[in-house]
Amino acid sequence: MTNPVQARSFDAEAAAYAANRPSYPPALFDAVEELSGRPLAGARVADVGAGTGLGTARLRERGAQITAVEPGDGMAEQFRRSLPDVPVVRGDGNRLPLRTGSMDLITYAQAWHWTDPARSVPEVRRVLRPGGALALWWNDSDPRVEWIADQDRRLRAFFGAEVPTVYDDRARFRAMLPDALDFRTRLVTWSRRVPVDTHLANIATYSDFLIADPAAVRDCLAREHAVLTALFPSGEVEETYVVSLAVARP
Template identity: 40%
Template sequence: MPGMMTAEEQEKYRQAGSFGAAADAYERGRPSYPPEAVAWLVSEDARTVVDLGAGTGKLARALRVPGREVVAVEPSVGMREQFSQVLPDVRVLEGTGESIPLPDSSVDTLVCAQAWHWVDPERAVPEAARVLRSGGRLGLVWNCRDVSVPWVAELDRILRDCAAAPTEDRQVERVGVPFGPVERQDFRWSHSMTAGEVMDMVASRSYVITLEPATREELLGRVRALLDAKRPMEMPYVTECYRAELGLL
């Protein structure tokens, strides 16, 4: 309950619940995931895969292959509605990392994209283990803007100046038992984007959604000015991937 949380926890709770209000911008502005990253996270023989914290289905689209069932789990009503418009043939359920509405030992792989930093690992780790079959895999993935590119570094400075953009705690080190060692692999790639899509990407960040209107407009104005000056045609990313297998200790 929010009233029982610390101030820091309440802010995290508020930001985590903000995405539904920006589902359209999220769909337009957020990137997909490179095929090689998805192949590293999910084995070819996985037949039932859960997309946890599925958002508008950016990862779910990449997870679908013939003979595989993809099930989405997403807490936000607005996100689930957007997901169903984009992927009407994929089952999407209301749930969280701490409460996954699926039976025990029913899933081959569970992948969480851009969302593990929102969960409580003490509850989410055993819950992931509950729904996974023995030897099943937990995959965690984040698309991170490549700040080694100068204009992207400038964009990050604007976000930190105006919105105090947080440094996300991946919480990967808190996976632990009953999972085996966590492996990591990074993938560098670029996503073609218009200036409008970059604006949507910025507007869909939780820490931007929850800003006071005047501060948000100041931030978006500075981003527009940067894009007008640099006119980028793509966004460079580093996709951070982590995986661990259940019961292999």
């Protein structure tokens, strides 16, 4: 599991997270239904690490009966503001506060990497009904787009991180999926057009930025603003994403 301080860094910026983070495309939920072998309509779903409810809202639109699970105080509070009619219980994937055999589907929208699979996998198996499924997904900027790849290199340089020589959009699967589960996978590409300021506000909610020196972050984002406004004089950028989806029937 990643540093818990980093995992909880979102709480202080929950409102900004809700306002600026991207949601998910309808094609993702089509793929969840296909790979899990059942419709979302009427399914009992636990959305774990639900955050401010970006994924939860889309699942509910598909007719799922949702219970959200969220460990963070700030994120849970923002969730209740955004989705006041959806129940949210406090907890995390390592110890699910849910009854045994109570769920048809357990989802992790950009949250599985905060768990310890040695604990979270047995919890998934305990909570799922027979024939149930686990769906994990991550929403990543598409490095095949030139300006996104250039920005990624600049941000990696800011954090002193290694820049990959070859981008591998399946690397997350290999790094994050436990060997104990047999997953089917799908990649879904989509995009949204937003103002430059929204794009930068989204980046500012990344956990690496949230735990970094605030003055250095402000300088970094100011430099990015100058680069992007020169590249996009209209003041808008088209963010292109690849959602990496994995579905298993434990």
